[in-house]
Amino acid sequence: MVARVLQGVGVGALMVAALSLLLALNLNLGSFTPSPASAEISCSSSRRSPLTTVEEDALGRVKPSGDDYFGTAGEELINEMKADNMEKNLRYLTSQGHMAGTKQDLEQAEYLKKLWLEQGLDQVFLQPYTVQLSHPDLSKPNKDPLDGVDYDDSIPPAFLAFSPAGTIVTNELVYVNYGLYEDFEAVEAAGIKVKGRLVIAKFGQGFRGDKVQNAERFNASGIIIYTDPSDYHPDLEQGGAAYPNSFWLPESGIQRGSIVWHDGDPTTPLYPALVTTPPAAVTPPFNTATLPPSSNTETTPSSTVATPPATVATPLATVATPPATVATPPATVTPPSTTDGMYRVPDEQTDTPRIPAHTLSYNDARKLLVNIGGEEVPPAWRGGLNITYRMGPQLVRPGWTVKLEVHNIKHLVPTYNVIGVIHGSEEPDRYVIYGNHRDSWTFGSCDPSSATAVQMEMVRAYGQLLRNGWRPRRSMVFGSWGAGEYGFFGPWEWVEEYLKVFEMRAVAHLNVDLAIIGTYNMLISATPLLHKIIKEATKRTPAPDPSLGYTTLWEHWSQRLRAASPDLLDYNLASLSEHSPFYQHIGVPTSYMVWEINFEEYNWSDYPLYHTTYEDFDAILPMDPDDETVMLRKMVADLKAEYGDTLQEKGISLAHLDTVVNRFDEVAKTFITHVNNLTDVPLLLARQLNDQLLLLEKCYTNEAGSYLRPHVKNLMFGTSNFNQYEGWLAPGVRDALWEATHCQESCDHHWQVVQHQLSLLQYVINSAVLTMKDIRYI
Ligand SMILES: *[C@@H]1O[C@H](CO)[C@@H](O)[C@H](O)[C@H]1NC(C)=O
Ligand SMILES: *[C@@H]1O[C@H](CO)[C@@H](O)[C@H](O)[C@H]1NC(C)=O
Ligand SMILES: *[C@@H]1O[C@H](CO)[C@@H](O)[C@H](O)[C@H]1NC(C)=O
Ligand SMILES: *[C@@H]1O[C@H](CO)[C@@H](O)[C@H](O)[C@H]1NC(C)=O
Secondary structure: OHHHHHHHHHHHHHHHHHHHHHHHHOOOOOOOOOOOOOOHHHHOOOOOOOOOOOOEOOOOEEOOOOOOOOHHHHHHHHHHOEHHHHHHHHHHHOOOOOOOOEHHHHHHHHHHHHHHHHOOOOEEEEEEEEEEEEEOOOOOOOEOOOOOOEOOOOOOOOOEEOOOOEEEEEOEOEEOOOOOHHHHHHHHHOOOOOOOOEEEEEOOOOOHHHHHHHHHHOOOOEEEEEOOHHHHOOOHHHOOOOOOOOOOOOOOOOOOEEOOOOOOOOOOOOOOOOOOOOOOOEOOOOOHHHOOOOOOOOOOOOOOOOOOOOOEEOOOOOOOOOOOOOOOOOOOOOOOOEEOOEEOOOHHHOOOOOOOEEEEOHHHHHHHHOOEOEOEOOHHHOOOOOOOOEOEOEEOOOOOOEEEEEOOEEEEEEEEEEEEEEOOOOEEEEEEEEEEEOOOOOOOOOOOHHHHHHHHHHHHHHHHHHHOOOOOOEEEEEEEEOOOOOOOHHHHHHHHHOHHHHHHHEEEEEEOOOOEOOOOEEEEEEOHHHHHHHHHHHHOOEOOOHHHOOOEHHHHHHHOOOOOOOOOEEOOOOOOOOOHHHHHHHOOOEEEEEEEOOOOOOOOOOOOOOOOOOOOOOOOOOOOHHHHHHHHHHHHHHHHHHHHHHHHHOOOOOHHHHHHHHHHHHHHHHHHHHHHOOOOOOHHHHHHHHHHHHHHHHHHEOOOOEOOEOOOOEOOEEEOOOOOOOEEEOHHHHHHHHHHHOOOOOOHHHHHHHHHHHHHHHHHHHHHHHHHOOHHHO
16 A cells, blocks of 8 residues: 555655755745545555656655756755655554554544644644534444444444444335435435435535435435445446455445535534633544554454345444533533533534444445335436335335444544644745645555655655755645544634634635545646746756656646546636635635546536736735736636526526626736736835735635525635535525525525625625726725
C-alpha cells in the first residue's frame, strides 16, 4: 500500500512544489494540491502510474525538468523537497490508525506541532474543539449471524457515521436504485410506497448522506447502501480481477463514511465548539496497533448463496449506557447542556439523520437482492450482479425477514487542528491558508496521509527557506485539520471561530487534500478569482510524464483527453472536502484538485483560454475580475436555459439580474484598465487594490443564508440540495425554483420565494460591484 501511494505522492510532490514555487516566489501566495476527501476509492488503484517519472537527483531530491521556471526561492524550495522524506512521513503517519477523536490522532497532532516548530515555522499551536463524533463500539464480539464466523476484532467495523442507533425487522425491502430524489419519485410513481419501509440503494451518483436524507424525505424506516459492481467492479461477472490486482472493489469491500449533510459539529451549528479544557481523547475499542496494513479491504466471511438472508446485523455492538459526555435532552428542570460555556443542541434537535443507515459490500447485498420480489426493475436500474433486480417490496419467501441493526454511539470528544504560521514580511495580517485534514477512517494511507506526507515535507522545505532568510510577503497558515472525515468538523469550527478575522483578512484557501484517484489527468475546481493563477501555475510546471509528448503540465492538463469535466476549470467545489467552510461560509477564494482516471465514456470539449488582461505587479494579487464576469454570465445563462420559459410564464424577469451582471462587467473592466495603467504601485495603493480583490467573492455571502439551507451563507457558490457532491451556482435561487416547479397546490408563495431569492442574488452581486468600484466614482 505504501509503495502504491508513494507513486501518487511522487506526482503530488512535483505538482505541489511546482505550484507553490510560483505562488510563493512571485506572488507569495502559498501552495496547494487539493482534492476531495470523499474519494473513497482513491486508494484502490494499483495500476502502474504513468506519471511516476518524477526526476530525482543523487540525493533523492525531486527536481523539476526543463528550464528554470521559478527563480531562486522557488528553485530552492523544490530542491529542498525530498521524496525520501515524504516516504518517511507516510510511513510514520500510516503506522497506526488515526480516526478522529482518538489518542493516536492527538499523538499525530502533537508530533506535527513539535516538528513544525523545530523546522522553523514562526508559530505552531493546537487548536482544539470539542465536537460530537459518532463511533462504532466493539465492546461486544462481532459475529456474522449467517454462519457464526467471527469478524477479525482488530478491524474497525464498517459503519456510516451519524447513523442513529436502531433496529428494523421487516419482511419488506424496496430497491431504490441510487437513492436519488428522482429515484424515489420513480419508485412511488410505480405504485410502491416507500413510507415505513426499509430501502436498499446503490452507492454512487451522489453523496451518501443525501441518499439517507432522500429516504427520510420519503419517510422510509431505514436505508441500506451498498457498492454495486456496476459502479465498483464492472467486469465482475466476466471474471475480472479486483483489488489488489486491479482498480476495482473486491466483493467484501465496504465503503465507510459520514452521512451528515450539514457540515461542522452538529451540536454547535454556526458557532464554534470552543473548549478551554479538552476532554480526554477516546481510546478506540479496537486495537489499532494490530491492524493489518491492508485493512481497507474487509475480510467479511463469505457465505453460501443458499443461506437465507434472515438477518443482516451490523458488526456494531450495543452500548449499555451512554458515555457521560453525551448531551442529554434538557428536561424542564435540567439546565441546558453546555460544554465550556458553549450551548449544545440536544441530540434530537441536531440536523443529523433520523433513520438507521448501514453500509454493505456487494457480496452481502447480493444475499438480500436475490430475495427481493415484485416487478423487475427498469433496465437502466439494473446493477452488475448476475441476478434479476426487483423492486420489492415483498421478500420472495414467506416468513423471511431482514434485520437491520445499528448501534453507533455519539459522544463529545476533542478534535485538534494543528495550525502553523509563517509571518508575512510586509502584510502579516493577510493570510494564505493551506490545509489538509489529518484524521482517517483507518490508516488513511491515501486519504489523507499521502497529502499530509507532502504537506509535512513542504513545511519542512519552507522552514529551510526561512532559515536562509526568505520570507513571504503575506502570512502563510498551514492547517492540519481534525475530524475532517466526519463532515469537515475541524476546519468548520475554526472558520466559525475566526469568522470575522477571515472575512477581512483571508486571501485564499488552497486545499491540499491530495486524492490521487488515478494519474491520468487533473480535475480542478475553483472560484473564478483563482482561475488565472492556476492556469499560470500549470504553464510553469513541467509535464509529469514527458514521454507523453507534453512539455508543461498545462499541455498535459488541457490537451490530454480529459476525465469527467468538460471544462478545464469549473466552479464545482461542492461539499467534497475541507474547503467547504471557507467558500460556503465566508466566500474565501478557494480551490481543490484531484488526479483522475481516464473516464473514456466522458466527452471532452476545449475551453477557451482567457486572455489575461492585465500585467501583474508583484504586489498585486494575481486575480482577474474578468474571470468573475465569465462565471456570472454562465450562472445567468444556465438559469435562463433551465428556467427561462417557466419564469417568463410566471412573470418573473431576469432583466435585473442581467443589469447587475453588466454593471459588474463594467466595473471589473475599469478596475483592470486602472491597474494596467499604473506604472508605480505604492504600498497603500497595493493594499487598497488587493483589498478590493480579496473582498470580491466574500460579497456573495449573506447573513440570512440560502433558502431551505440557512447555514449555507454563500448565495453564489453552493451545492445541489439533493447531492452535496454536485456544485450549484446560485443555490438559493435554485432551491426556490425547484420547490416552486414541484409545487402541487397554493404555489404563489413559492414563486414569491423565487423572487425573493433572485433579489438577494442581485443584492450580493451589487455588493461585489460596489467593492470593485473605487469609492470616488460611486
Ligand atoms: C412524509 O411524512 C410527512 C409527515 O407525515 C408528510 O408530510 C410527507 O408528505 C411525507 N412524504 C412523503 C413523500 O410521503
Ligand atoms: C448468470 O446466472 C445464470 C443463472 O444462474 C447462469 O446460468 C449464468 O451462467 C450466469 N452468468 C455468468 C456470466 O456467470
Ligand atoms: C463526443 O462528442 C463528439 C462531438 O461532439 C460526438 O461526435 C461524440 O458522439 C461524443 N461522444 C460521446 C461518447 O458522447
Ligand atoms: C492612465 O494614466 C495616465 C497618467 O497617469 C492618465 O493620464 C490616464 O488618464 C490614465 N488612463 C486611464 C484609462 O486610466
